[in-house]
Amino acid sequence: DVKVTQSSRYLVKRTGEKVFLECVQDMDHENMFWYRQDPGLGLRLIYFSYDVKMKEKGDIPEGYSVSREKKERFSLILESASTNQTSMYLCASSRSEGTDTQYFGPGTRLTVL
Amino acid sequence: AQSVSQHNHHVILSEAASLELGCNYSYGGTVNLFWYVQYPGQHLQLLLKYFSGDPLVKGIKGFEAEFIKSKFSFNLRKPSVQWSDTAEYFCAVSGYSTLTFGKGTMLLVSP
Numbered sequence: 001d002v003k004v005t006q007s008s009r010y011l012v013k014r015t016g017e018k019v020f021l022e023c024v025q026d027m028d029h030e031n032m033f034w035y036r037q038d039p040g041l042g043l044r045l046i047y048f049s050y051d052v053k054m055k056e057k058g059d060i061p062e063g064y065s066v067s068r069e070k071k072e073r074f075s076l077i078l079e080s081a082s083t084n085q086t087s088m089y090l091c092a093s094s095r096s097e098g099t100d101t102q103y104f105g106p107g108t109r110l111t112v113l
Numbered sequence: 114a115q116s117v118s119q120h121n122h123h124v125i126l127s128e129a130a131s132l133e134l135g136c137n138y139s140y141g142g143t144v145n146l147f148w149y150v151q152y153p154g155q156h157l158q159l160l161l162k163y164f165s166g167d168p169l170v171k172g173i174k175g176f177e178a179e180f181i182k183s184k185f186s187f188n189l190r191k192p193s194v195q196w197s198d199t200a201e202y203f204c205a206v207s208g209y210s211t212l213t214f215g216k217g218t219m220l221l222v223s224p
């Protein structure tokens with residue numbers, strides 16, 4: 001089975017802090033994705049990556065950056081956390097581009113105070 | 114750009130009732146369509162998908178969906194729901210490279 005793990009299930013940070021969310025997949029997938037999930041808004045794509053050291057902006061990249069130094073690991077970085085970034089963050093991976101099934105991690109619920 | 118519209122935000126059904134969740138998409142090219150489900154406290158997981166071929170797609174747990182190209186629709190159905198189907202359901206469309214999700218439908222099945 002594909003396994004996507006995220007470093008924390010719950011995280012509480014203060015406004016202005018730098019926040020790192022880590023995601024690891026164990027199926028040698030080329031593609032990795034970061035979404036945020038908010039009630040009534042569904043999932044919105046923040047960033048994605050097709051290969052190591054490669055990144056593409058999604059629909060809502062403002063306030064975020066990403067890093068992919070190794071194929072299995074994709075990090076989401078909040079340079080200076082703000083209260084409007086309080087959300088559930090989901091990581092996903094897939095074997096090929098958007099046509100393929102995406103496998104999701106358990107999510108990190110981030111609260112910014 | 115692609116977009117997805119789910120008709121209902123909340124649906125409440127009694128056990129054994131039939132289910133149909135509406136999904137309409139907008140995209141100019143060849144699409145791939147998905148339904149994902151998120152059970153309480155669990156990961157988002159694939160319920161079923163349509164890439165090509167038979168427009169009636171069967172998924173896990175007795176769910177099915179029908180792709181109607183002329184109506185840009187991909188509705189999810191189940192003839193008889195169970196309490197364990199309580200979850201949030203997301204329709205998604207894939208164009209060339211990324212998935213676009215709908216806003217989700219929360220289904221509550223009462224025993």
